[in-house]
Amino acid sequence: MSGAVTIYTDGACSGNPGPGGWGAVLRWRGEERELSGGEAETTNNRMELLAAIRALETLKRPARVTLHTDSTYLRDGVTQWLPRWKSNGWRTAAKKPVKNADLWRALDAAARRHEVEWRWVRGHAGDPGNERADTLARRGMAPYAP
Numbered sequence: 001m002s003g004a005v006t007i008y009t010d011g012a013c014s015g016n017p018g019p020g021g022w023g024a025v026l027r028w029r030g031e032e033r034e035l036s037g038g039e040a041e042t043t044n045n046r047m048e049l050l051a052a053i054r055a056l057e058t059l060k061r062p063a064r065v066t067l068h069t070d071s072t073y074l075r076d077g078v079t080q081w082l083p084r085w086k087s088n089g090w091r092t093a094a095k096k097p098v099k100n101a102d103l104w105r106a107l108d109a110a111a112r113r114h115e116v117e118w119r120w121v122r123g124h125a126g127d128p129g130n131e132r133a134d135t136l137a138r139r140g141m142a143p144y145a146p
Contacts, residue, residue, distance in 0.1 A: 004028070007055045007067045008121075008129035009074075011047025012137040019144035020044065022051035023136025025129055026058060033058070034132070036140035047137065048074045049103040056110035065116045070123030070130055079118050082108060 006027040013020040021038035035054055039047075048071040056065070069075055085091070085098045086108070092098055121127050123134070 005059060005063045005065045006129070007052075007065055008127075008133040009048070009051035009055055009067065009069050009071075010123070010130060010133035010137045011044050011049075011051050011071065012134065012141050013042065013044040013047055014141060014145050017041055017043050019141050019146070020047040021137045021139065021141025021144070022047040022054065023133045023138075023140055024051050024055035024058075025132050025136070026055055027129075028063075034136055036136040038140035038142070038144050040144045043100075045071070045073050046100055046103060047141075049077075049100060049107055051133070051137065052078075053103065053106050053110050056107075056114060056116070059114065062113050063115070065114045066119060067116055068119045068121045068127075068129055070121050072120060075118050075120045077104065078107065078111065 008025040011022045019040055020042035021036060023036040026033045052067060052074060090098045090101045098104060121130050123130060
C-alpha cells in the first residue's frame, strides 16, 4: 500500500435535480491534483458520490486515503448503510431499491482497492480543502448551468 493520500470532495447542483458538478482535490507527498466534471441533469447526491468515485479511481496504486466530505449522505452511506444494502440485495430496510445504486456500487468497488478513512467536514465553514473542492464542483457545473 503506497503512502497517505488526502482527498477533499464536493458536489454541487443548481436545482435538485438540475445541472450539477463535482470536484476533488488530491494531495500526496507535496503534490496536488484537481479534478472536476459535471452533468446536465443530475442531483446533488449523485455529484457527491461521483466526486469520491473519480478521486479514488484516479489513484494508480492502492493507498491509505483520508477522504474529507461535507456530505453526510456520502459519509453515512459508505460507513453505515452500504454493508446492509449489499446484504439485502441493494434494497433498503423498507425493501425499496437503493437510490443511486449504480454509483454506490462504483464507489464500493473504487474504495475496496484502498484503505479509506471517511471524514465529515462542515461545508462552507472555511476549510481550505473543502472550499477548493466546492469551487471545482461549481466549475464542473458551469458548462451545464443556464
